[in-house]
Amino acid sequence: MAKIPCPYCGRLVDRLIEGMCEDCYLERHPLVVLREKRALKCKYCGALFIRGKWVRGKPAELFTKFLSDKGEIRGVIEKVEVEENEEGMIGRVTVRGSPHELMEPRVVTYEVAVEYIYDICISCREMLSRKEAAIVQIRSTPWPLDDLIKKKILNIIEQEIFKLKEKKIGFISNIKQLKNGFDIYTTSANLARHLAYVIHNQLPSHVIETAKVVGVKDGRKIYFMTYSVRILTCKPGDIVKTREGEMQIININNKYINLQDINTKKYMKLTISELLSSDIIFIKQQHFT
Ligand SMILES: [Zn+2]
Ligand SMILES: [Zn+2]
Structure with missing residues (x-):
């Protein structure tokens, strides 16, 4: 021929x-065509907007649903693998099919990228609008938070969100990084309190709670709660001035601080809370080389 x-x-x-x-x-x-590459994704629960509905599920399931809604598959899907990051997902779809009736079916793998456009789904929007809001304010005394502590705090928060994901305790609606700390806004006082005390338990600090009435709903007062976490950033060797005199910090842990009077050489032990609520002046920072 x-x-x-x-x-x-x-x-x-x-x-x-x-x-x-x-x-x-x-x-x-x-065999695989995706006509619309952008998908709306809820930034709180991860749901994707598919066929007019917010759908939750594993990335591969969501990808397949999105592909069959916004694309075309000529053939049968044999395998779907999805890699996801903040920008979107890349799906590797293996399809068995034929593009033309005269052609034998074959197996082809395509790589298809979907870009996320972040939004808030209906149920998360409802949760957020309940407005039982609270804030965790993280501040330091006396020196600014160093990068290591900042990282540690963000890590703690991340771990807690991960642990609490299934518990419907509320959401973090915003985290503001400030020069002197963080403001963490949450949709529930329970979540804010929890985060405040988890941070408190892992760093030398103390927590002050304040409640402000912001409204009344069904005869009940609605409070805006503030959990202020003050983190003690001084190190052994730093000099502080107390009512008793000048002291050098000997050591410090999450609960206690040991001090030594510079003149009398007498030792003194205080809780972190006692130290932070006394009118102490920090006068010298020890620099390590
Ligand atoms: Zn959502
Ligand atoms: Zn050719």
Whole structure:
């Protein structure tokens, strides 16, 4: 049988499909096509907006649903693998099918990228609008938080969100990084209190709670709670001035601080809370080399 050259790639083939070889035809008529590459994703619960509904599920399930809604699959899906990051997901779809009735079915793997556009789904919006809001204010005394402590705090928060994910205790609606600490806004006082005390338990600090009445709902007062976590950032060697005199910090842990009077050499032990609520002046920072 005489071979015919494909006008597109020049390959010699037995027959042409609509004027081209099978490979060129497949290239121009892929088995998987995605027409809309952007997906709305809820930034709180991860739901995707598919066919007018917010859908939750594993990335591979969501990807497949999105693909069948916003794209076309000529054939049967054999395998879906999805890699997800903040910008979106990349799905590797393996499909068995044929782009043309004269062509034998074949197995082809396509890489399809979906870009996330962040939004808030209806149920998360409802949760947020309940307005039983609270804030965790993290501040330091006397020196600014160093990068290591900042990282540690963010890590603690991340771990807690992860642990609490299933418990419906509320959401963090915003985290503001300030020069002197963090403001963490939450949709529930319980969540704010929990975060405040988890941080408190892991760093030398003390917590002050304040409640402000912001309204009344069904005869009950609605409070805006503030949990102020003050973190003690001084180190052994730093000098402080108390009512008793100048003291050097000997050591410090999450509960206690040991001090030594510079003149009398007498030792003194205080809780972190006692130290932070006394009118102490920090006068010298020990620099380590
Ligand atoms: Zn060709
Ligand atoms: Zn949501």
